Amino acid sequence: MPTLPRDAGIGFKALHYEAILEERPAFGFLEVHAENYMGAGGPAHARLARLRADYALSVHGVGLSIGGPDPLDEAHLARVKAVCDRYEPESFSEHLAWSSHEGAYLDDLLPLPYTDETLRIVCDHVDRVQERLGRRMLLENPSTYLAFAASTFEETAFLAEIARRTGCGLLLDVNNVFVSATNHGTTPRGYIDAFPLHAVGEIHLGGHAQEEIDGAPFLIDAHGTPVADPVWALFEHVIARTGPLPTLVEWDNDVPDFPVLYAEAARARSVLRRHAPREEAAHAHAG
Amino acid sequence: MPMPGEMARFAAQARAAILDGAAVPDGLGARDPGQVARRFAVYRNNVTVGLVDALATRFPVVHRLVGDAFFQGAARVFLARSPPRSPVMTFYGDAFPDFLGGFPPAAALPWLADVARLEAARTHAYHAADAGPLSPADLAAVAERDPERWGLALHPALRVVASAHPIVAIWAMNQPGATPGPLASRDAETALVARPGLDVRVVPAEPGEAEFLAACGRGASFADAVEAALATAAAFDPARALARILAHGLCAGVTLPETETEEPS
Known part of the structure; x- marks a missing residue:
């Protein structure tokens, strides 16, 4: 199965469709949320089918509730499979989070404790997703605002164990690392150093909102601003260790005009190129 | 080690806290334990604002007809009663027109529920085969x-x-x-x-x-x-x-x- 190029990608927004079609900008791939393509037809599918002809594609799910205690929603998994069958994306990814319980969908990525119980739940769910989709998936580290007294694993060890048991890959959201570390008073580089980088199949970069609680910075994963400078530095720290990886720039709220988003992707690409193996760098330069 | 079912217990508490305003779940921590409630409020706010925005996006004419304050109030009552049943948010709010039809504060606008039905139908038409x-x-x-x-x-x-x-x-x-x-x-x-x-x-x-x-x-x-x-x-x-x-x-x-x-x- 083809994989995403080790290049910068863009989170696709319908309002950028015309700009992308006219300018055919050079970036590596597009990413879409699976749940936005679960209707039967219409303009959303028409746009994606058109762009998919020209770009590699990552399908990113937000609704499978992989970290939730309920059995996986087989009807929803069938919808995800239909999207994957329709577009044959180079990658499918989901989140280490939950969003559904007893029939209610909470439309957010909610946190879970890291325990033997939740490890078993998540691994069962990842196994089922990979079996149903017939492909390896990537699982994304969350941004969190709270910790759990019950947790017996560090998040990095928890993700490493999931990857080891299920064979899934990981999606490393560098902004989430920075948000969580700031909120929990830990060091983002310490998290990266403990992260199973060998399993990473994609990077996410996005903007966060900064607030304060009791005078201390409190970060919210809002995806409504440019990527922050310390997140760029942390990204470079990752790429220096891993070499180039498919790297998505996400901007989901207060979405800017296309050139602003494209400039963020170009900045990510310049970091990837700086750390490309010499041959690839020469090739990229010549190209 | 947590007892089996601890995750289900947490999820049930979190769901009630987010949708029904119940107490923050037990067992949560923060650097400063005094911040737990305010930090948990981010999730509650994300969910509530996200669902209200989803309804406002799907029902722009209803939103315009009743004004933002009324719409926010009605949407919050609706989402507590009828949270999404599916992660496909495209179609969240299919039950909103019926809700508006039986919502006493909207009784003076007898056409409101039917205008909402028209807007709901447009979403289905947009995404139809x-x-x-x-x-x-x-x-x-x-x-x-x-x-x-x-x-x-x-x-x-x-x-x-x-x-x-x-x-x-x-x-x-x-x-x-x-x-x-x-x-x-x-x-x-x-x-x-x-x-x-x-x-x-x-x-x-x-x-x-x-x-x-x-x-x-x-x-x-x-x-x-x-x-x-x-x-x-x-x-x-x-x-x-x-x-x-x-x-x-x-x-x-x-x-x-x-x-x-x-x-x-």
Whole structure:
């Protein structure tokens, strides 16, 4: 199965469709949320089918509730499979989070404790997703605002164990690392150093909102601003260790005009190129 | 080590805290334990604001008609009662029109629920399956046949929203760039929502059309559908209805009985 190029990608927004079609900008791939393509037809599918002809594609799910205690929603998994069958994306990814319980969908990525119980739940769910989709998936580290007294694993060890048991890959959201570390008073580089980088199949970069609680910075994963400078530095720290990886720039709220988003992707690409193996760098330069 | 089922217990508490304003779940920590409630509030706020925004995006005319404060209040009551049942947020709010119809503070706006039904129908039309609209060539191919022997297949995007109020006029004057004004008429309107290509359109049905289309949807022949339309509207004009079906993409094609489709023509 083809994989995403080790290049910068863009989170696709319908309002950028015309700009992308006219300018055919050079970036590596597009990413879409699976749940936005679960209707039967219409303009959303028409746009994606058109762009998919020209770009590699990552399908990113937000609704499978992989970290939730309920059995996986087989009807929803069938919808995800239909999207994957329709577009044959180079990658499918989901989140280490939950969003559904007893029939209610909470439309957010909610946190879970890291325990033997939740490890078993998540691994069962990842196994089922990979079996149903017939492909390896990537699982994304969350941004969190709270910790759990019950947790017996560090998040990095928890993700490493999931990857080891299920064979899934990981999606490393560098902004989430920075948000969580700031909120929990830990060091983002310490998290990266403990992260199973060998399993990473994609990077996410996005903007966060900064607030304060009791005078201390409190970060919210809002995806409504440019990527922050310390997140760029942390990204470079990752790429220096891993070499180039498919790297998505996400901007989901207060979405800017296309050139602003494209400039963020170009900045990510310049970091990837700086750390490309010499041959690839020469090739990229010549190209 | 946590007991089995601890995650389910946490999820149930978190769900109640987020949707029903119940207490923050046990067992949560933060750098400063005094911050737990304020940090948990981020999740509650994300969910609530996200769902209200989803409804406001799907029901822009209802939002405009009642104003933001009323809409926010109504949406929050609705989402606590009817949280999404599916992660496909595209269709969240299918039950919102019925909710508005029974929401006492909206009782003074008797047309509001039907305007909401029209907006909900537009979302379904937008995401419906693609189908080539009925073409004049399709009709020419059956022109010589007995109209008892062929029928019309509805376009998968077609939605018919009947109302006792002028919902198409109310909807149209509350589109971006339009200026709401006095209604020309208080007469009932039935909305036909269609998507012949990629653009959703809303047109008021003419007398008999809704009955004609409903009969087509049940698989009636063209002749039987005309009869059904004439039964409710003596002025129903089949030729005019066909012209409007072609113009607005209300039908997807012609249907023939299976025994006939295999006959050489």
